[in-house]
Amino acid sequence: MKSFMKKENKGFTLIELLVVISIVSLLTSSVLVKLNDVKAEARDAVRLSDMRQIRTALEAYRNRHLHYPGLSEGIPISGNQIGVGSPIDTALAPYLPKVPKDPTHDGVMYFYSYDPRHCTDSNIGACDCVGMSAVFAFNKAESGASFQKDTCSGGDQNINVADYNVSLHEEGT
Numbered sequence: 001m002k003s004f005m006k007k008e009n010k011g012f013t014l015i016e017l018l019v020v021i022s023i024v025s026l027l028t029s030s031v032l033v034k035l036n037d038v039k040a041e042a043r044d045a046v047r048l049s050d051m052r053q054i055r056t057a058l059e060a061y062r063n064r065h066l067h068y069p070g071l072s073e074g075i076p077i078s079g080n081q082i083g084v085g086s087p088i089d090t091a092l093a094p095y096l097p098k099v100p101k102d103p104t105h106d107g108v109m110y111f112y113s114y115d116p117r118h119c120t121d122s123n124i125g126a127c128d129c130v131g132m133s134a135v136f137a138f139n140k141a142e143s144g145a146s147f148q149k150d151t152c153s154g155g156d157q158n159i160n161v162a163d164y165n166v167s168l169h170e171e172g173t
Contacts, residue, residue, distance in 0.1 A: 040142035043103040047138050050100035051166065054082060054110060054136055057096035058168055068134035068168055070114035079113025082136070088112045102140055112136045137165035 012020075062068050069075050074087035082088055083099040092099075102109060114134040141163035 037143070044141055044143045046103045047140065047164070050110065051136070051138065051164065053096060053100060054092075054112075055166060055168070057092045058112075058134065058136065060095040061092060062168070068114050069112070070134075075112070075114060077113075079111055079135075081109040082112050083109045102138070104140070110136060110138050134168040135165055136168075138163060 058068060069088055069091040071077065073091045075091070080086035080088040082092075083101055089099055100110065112134070113136075
């Protein structure tokens with residue numbers, strides 16, 4: 001009697017290896033894309049936090065001086081970038097010890113303007129210009145989220161097209 005020996009393969013075929021490699025690379029690429037989205041959302045969260053700090057400093061300034069920083073503090077009508085040694089930085093120094101920088105550190109800063117050409121909407125997005133205010137903004141959002149826009153008018157420093165802007169109202173306006 002002859003015994004037939006069955007030959008056993010002890011490895012993977014080329015096709016099996018290619019399938020496994022393609023599945024692993026597909027999963028890796030989807031994880032990396034999601035990780036980039038999460039990083040962008042985190043940077044936007046930092047920007048919003050920075051804006052809350054700036055707003056608190058501006059409100060503290062107004063509480064002490066009864067107005068927001070403007071021409072009398074050397075801030076031109078066209079406004080200033082915050083964090084570049086401008087007059088707005090000097091005005092806010094007692095209330096904002098560390099000036100926030102954009103999380104990407106690419107030179108894009110936050111903007112501030114107190115300008116009669118900027119006005120506030122009665123309802124966000126109405127663009128009906130019912131009162132004058134100080135405005136601060138950033139235009140570097142990355143996550144694609146919908147951000148608040150209080151103002152629609154005024155052209156200085158792209159506040160009207162910023163990804164996020166906030167109006168601060170003076171008493172009586």
